Amino acid sequence: MAGLEEYKPIVGAGVVEELRILGNRLRNRRVVNVNSTRVGGGVAEILNRLVPLLQEVGIDARWEVIRGTQEFFDLTKRMHNALHGKPDTFTAQDREIYNTATEDNLASLDLGADIVFIHDPQPAGLIRARRELGNKWIWRCHIDVSAPAPGAWEFIAPLVEKYDLAVFSAPQFSRELPIPEVLIAPSIDPLSDKNRELRESEIEQVLQRIGVRSDKPIVTQVSRFDRFKDPLGVIDAFKLARERVDCQLILVGGSATDDPEGAQVLKEVRERAADDADIHVVDLPPTSNVEINAIQRASTVVIQKSLKEGFGLTVSEALWKGKPVIAGAVGGIPLQITHKYSGILTHTVEGTAFWIKMLLSAPEFAARLGENGREHVRNNFLLTRHMRDYMLAFLLLETQGESVVEL
Amino acid sequence: MRTVPGAVIYHHTHHFLVQHQYLSPEPPNDFAYWVSNILLEERLGEELAAVDVLRFQTVRDLRNALIQVIQGFLDSSSNLRTAPPGEEFHFMQSVSYVIPTGIRVANLAEFRDGLERVSLSSIAYHMFDARLRLERGDNDFSRWLEHSLGEQRLADAFRKVDPYTFTQEGLRRRLISLVSQRLKEDGSGRA
Numbered sequence: 001m002a003g004l005e006e007y008k009p010i011v012g013a014g015v016v017e018e019l020r021i022l023g024n025r026l027r028n029r030r031v032v033n034v035n036s037t038r039v040g041g042g043v044a045e046i047l048n049r050l051v052p053l054l055q056e057v058g059i060d061a062r063w064e065v066i067r068g069t070q071e072f073f074d075l076t077k078r079m080h081n082a083l084h085g086k087p088d089t090f091t092a093q094d095r096e097i098y099n100t101a102t103e104d105n106l107a108s109l110d111l112g113a114d115i116v117f118i119h120d121p122q123p124a125g126l127i128r129a130r131r132e133l134g135n136k137w138i139w140r141c142h143i144d145v146s147a148p149a150p151g152a153w154e155f156i157a158p159l160v161e162k163y164d165l166a167v168f169s170a171p172q173f174s175r176e177l178p179i180p181e182v183l184i185a186p187s188i189d190p191l192s193d194k195n196r197e198l199r200e201s202e203i204e205q206v207l208q209r210i211g212v213r214s215d216k217p218i219v220t221q222v223s224r225f226d227r228f229k230d231p232l233g234v235i236d237a238f239k240l241a242r243e244r245v246d247c248q249l250i251l252v253g254g255s256a257t258d259d260p261e262g263a264q265v266l267k268e269v270r271e272r273a274a275d276d277a278d279i280h281v282v283d284l285p286p287t288s289n290v291e292i293n294a295i296q297r298a299s300t301v302v303i304q305k306s307l308k309e310g311f312g313l314t315v316s317e318a319l320w321k322g323k324p325v326i327a328g329a330v331g332g333i334p335l336q337i338t339h340k341y342s343g344i345l346t347h348t349v350e351g352t353a354f355w356i357k358m359l360l361s362a363p364e365f366a367a368r369l370g371e372n373g374r375e376h377v378r379n380n381f382l383l384t385r386h387m388r389d390y391m392l393a394f395l396l397l398e399t400q401g402e403s404v405v406e407l
Numbered sequence: 408m409r410t411v412p413g414a415v416i417y418h419h420t421h422h423f424l425v426q427h428q429y430l431s432p433e434p435p436n437d438f439a440y441w442v443s444n445i446l447l448e449e450r451l452g453e454e455l456a457a458v459d460v461l462r463f464q465t466v467r468d469l470r471n472a473l474i475q476v477i478q479g480f481l482d483s484s485s486n487l488r489t490a491p492p493g494e495e496f497h498f499m500q501s502v503s504y505v506i507p508t509g510i511r512v513a514n515l516a517e518f519r520d521g522l523e524r525v526s527l528s529s530i531a532y533h534m535f536d537a538r539l540r541l542e543r544g545d546n547d548f549s550r551w552l553e554h555s556l557g558e559q560r561l562a563d564a565f566r567k568v569d570p571y572t573f574t575q576e577g578l579r580r581r582l583i584s585l586v587s588q589r590l591k592e593d594g595s596g597r598a
Contacts, residue, residue, distance in 0.1 A: 012526070013524070014524070014525060014526030014527065014528075014529070015526055017508070017526065018526050018528065021506050021507075021508065021509070022504075022506065025506060171497035171499065172493060172497070183499065379425070379426060380426055392502075392504060395504060396502060399502075399504075402502070403412070403413075403414035403417075403500070403501075403502055403503065403540075404502075404503045404505065404536065404540060404541060405502060405503065405504050405505065406505045407504055407505065407506045
């Protein structure tokens with residue numbers, strides 16, 4: 001696994017040096033991260049990389065995973081959806097299930113650390129150990145809780161309010177709380193399989209495997225087959241644009257076997273793409289990181305036509321590869337793209353079609369967007385910035401109330 | 408803007424410099440960006456962007472200047488626009504952590520090498536935070552050049568640079584070129 005030195009050519013020696021200085025200041029602090037899964041999902045992906053890097057700079061970082069029954073995880077899945085706004089009702093029995101799982105985990109987890117760093121709502125109840133342990137607790141919320149269904153936020157609010165600090169990804173995802181809040185955006189790892197540089201031959205191989213020829217411009221959207229990602233709208237926009245500029249479309253998505261709605265969307269996508277030799281619908285298993293990387297790198301223009309979005313890190317992935325990106329102006333996407341400087345923000349099928357045509361016809365302008373986007377990601381959305389912000393959050397726990405802190 | 412802590416005003420007039428380097432030199436502050444691009448009040452946005460931060464010695468004075476511009480606009484306008492849902496302005500505050508980099512220099516040649524080596528946030532601290540936020544009345548580099556090295560002219564040249572009109576890397580290059588020039592005049596510009 002890549003060490004900090006390997007990030008120097010990407011972010012500059014000064015940035016890595018800063019991380020070492022901060023690590024030195026926090027030397028031997030014991031930090032335990034707690035989330036609900038070791039594999040799968042963005043949180044596990046980030047912890048897999050951050051924990052070893054924090055250790056490398058001298059922090060005694062650990063990572064624990066809570067366990068629970070199927071009943072518990074069904075409940076937390078419902079909570080997750082309700083926090084995103086899906087109506088639901090939480091009963092006393094639900095509370096009981098949550099509390100029992102929390103008790104069980106308190107009995108088995110080692111939370112002895114200077115800082116307990118809890119990720120998302122599933123393990124939030126562990127806070128009840130704070131009084132006994134007398135340490136500092138951070139709640140890191142990776143989801144958008146700004147417009148929850150009634151009752152959903154109330155379920156976890158009494159827990160969250162007992163923390164020392166809450167961390168959100170963006171101001172528009174946060175809530176007003178009686179405790180201090182900080183903003184830390186998520187990040188991509190430039191050295192992971194999904195983002196590292198690839199050889200031409202690796203890219204060619206992947207294109208061959210999925211049956212795409214590289215002799216005409218490629219327009220791509222990478223996303224789950226989900227209505228909020230509007231894959232049908234992408235096809236419509238592509239067809240409109242193709243009337244004027246010859247091009248092909250790749251829609252790449254994860255397998256949707258456990259998600260009945262996803263399977264339905266995939267079916268509709270296949271129907272709408274039927275018999276069109278220029279539209280490639282590619283259903284890949286979730287581990288296909290190199291394949292996705294190759295497809296993004298082979299693309300002329302990348303689309304992320306979301307109608308509703310979390311942070312939308314696929315945008316940063318494409319920008320990091322220097323690609324001009326056309327994306328829906330929703331969720332965290334406007335934080336990654338400034339319209340006409342580092343990408344294009346659109347609201348409609350027709351607007352998306354218009355900008356596909358424009359970018360394919362004006363490659364120099366498109367290249368400029370991609371370059372600006374890459375620099376914006378370099379400064380704001382790489383793992384090293386994420387790591388710095390986490391360390392600064394740890395420091396904040398020791399220095400609350402001041403606006404300039406001399407260490 | 409009248410009631411938020413000074414650290415909030417400082418954040419919104421300075422974080423752009425670090426986070427949107429490819430956009431610099433314009434627009435220099437969040438207020439101007441939001442007024443121009445979200446409220447679509449281009450004239451007011453331009454006026455807010457044009458507030459010359461270097462004229463002010465304290466965040467308090469800068470705040471008053473910004474408020475005055477906005478008040479002037481409010482007094483002379485009807486039909487004020489509202490931001491679309493989801494594009495409201497979120498006031499935020501930043502905390503600066505100042506940590507010695509371990510790099511210490513004693514003469515101009517070493518100073519130039521130091522400017523090459525330190526991170527951009529170190530340059531930002533000595534140019535922006537020191538002057539306005541810590542109310543030292545001057546950037547740290549000019550103070551040191553003048554008082555410790557007696558380099559009055561070079562100190563003035565540093566003061567004259569408007570750091571708000573550069574990208575961060577551009578600012579580093581500009582400062583380095585000023586020092587290099589001075590070293591060349593002095594005939595002591597050994598690499």
